[in-house]
Amino acid sequence: MPDQYQAERTISAVFKEESQLDGVVRRLLDRGVPQDHISMMGKNFQSNTRITGFITKKDVILGGLRSGAIFGSLFGSFLSLLTGVGILFIPFIGSVVAAGPLGAVLLGAASGALAGSAGAGLVSALVTLGMPEDKAAVYQTRVEAGEFLVMAEVPADKAGEIQLLLESAGGEEITVNEMTLPRASAGKCNSVADLPPEVRSHLSEEAQETFMRSYNTALDQSNDPLEAEHAAWKTIHEQYDEDGNGVWSLAKATV
Numbered sequence: 001m002p003d004q005y006q007a008e009r010t011i012s013a014v015f016k017e018e019s020q021l022d023g024v025v026r027r028l029l030d031r032g033v034p035q036d037h038i039s040m041m042g043k044n045f046q047s048n049t050r051i052t053g054f055i056t057k058k059d060v061i062l063g064g065l066r067s068g069a070i071f072g073s074l075f076g077s078f079l080s081l082l083t084g085v086g087i088l089f090i091p092f093i094g095s096v097v098a099a100g101p102l103g104a105v106l107l108g109a110a111s112g113a114l115a116g117s118a119g120a121g122l123v124s125a126l127v128t129l130g131m132p133e134d135k136a137a138v139y140q141t142r143v144e145a146g147e148f149l150v151m152a153e154v155p156a157d158k159a160g161e162i163q164l165l166l167e168s169a170g171g172e173e174i175t176v177n178e179m180t181l182p183r184a185s186a187g188k189c190n191s192v193a194d195l196p197p198e199v200r201s202h203l204s205e206e207a208q209e210t211f212m213r214s215y216n217t218a219l220d221q222s223n224d225p226l227e228a229e230h231a232a233w234k235t236i237h238e239q240y241d242e243d244g245n246g247v248w249s250l251a252k253a254t255v
Contacts, residue, residue, distance in 0.1 A: 007037050007153035007180045011162045012131070013171030014142045014149055018044065024150055024169045025082065031165060033152050035082055039100030039181070042148035043093065092121040093144045101181040102151055105129065130179030138173050153180045188216045204249035207240050 028038055082099040089095050126136035139149050154162045159176050166174055192208040203211055211232045218231035241250040
């Protein structure tokens with residue numbers, strides 16, 4: 001999708017049945033909503049979506065890349081149309097499958113910028129992101145009951161159109177918020193603040209600087225953000241050890 005796509009509103013809805021979701025995602029894509037502006041969350045995805053064995057970005061980080069970065073190997077599933085699929089544990093709900101930018105935000109929230117709110121459950125995390133508390137509470141209750149939350153980030157002049165689309169597809173509890181989900185920089189990092197929260201929270205300040213330099217160098221060479229992230233973590237593992245809190249902060253002795 002072109003870079004000029006400007007998301008200014010988030011339209012959220014819940015769907016009772018997984019069978020409704022494929023059509024919703026495809027219709028959103030057909031209306032020009034980029035895949036990285038569509039989020040989905042639910043507990044009861046069926047086995048044909050092949051969620052078993054997924055690993056999250058946090059698993060890759062904490063596992064030292066031993067498992068490799070495998071996201072959304074969901075051939076034949078509508079989830080393969082979205083970005084950043086992973087399994088998360090959310091208090092009061094349990095294990096959920098989350099896809100799209102909401103999943104990435106909540107991964108970071110587990111130990112990053114939203115740590116306090118995420119620890120209190122989905123309600124607090126959504127409120128921190130700008131959603132009214134009453135609506136966030138409804139969404140948490142319905143996801144906990146086995147329904148599915150869908151969120152689409154859209155330009156302001158498309159909000160009404162996308163709201164009608166979700167309604168016609170069977171969406172309930174639809175809300176329009178003047179919020180969008182935070183994202184890490186897609187290009188080079190100008191400062192450590194550009195690093196995703198789930199990265200920063202596992203690195204000391206010195207290690208953050210090391211990560212950023214390695215990432216930028218690798219991105220110049222490959223122009224592939226995922227490959228650059230792999231290279232940066234490899235550098236961290238070569239130069240640092242973890243402390244007792246899982247933070248890469250202990251510089252290895254040089255010989």
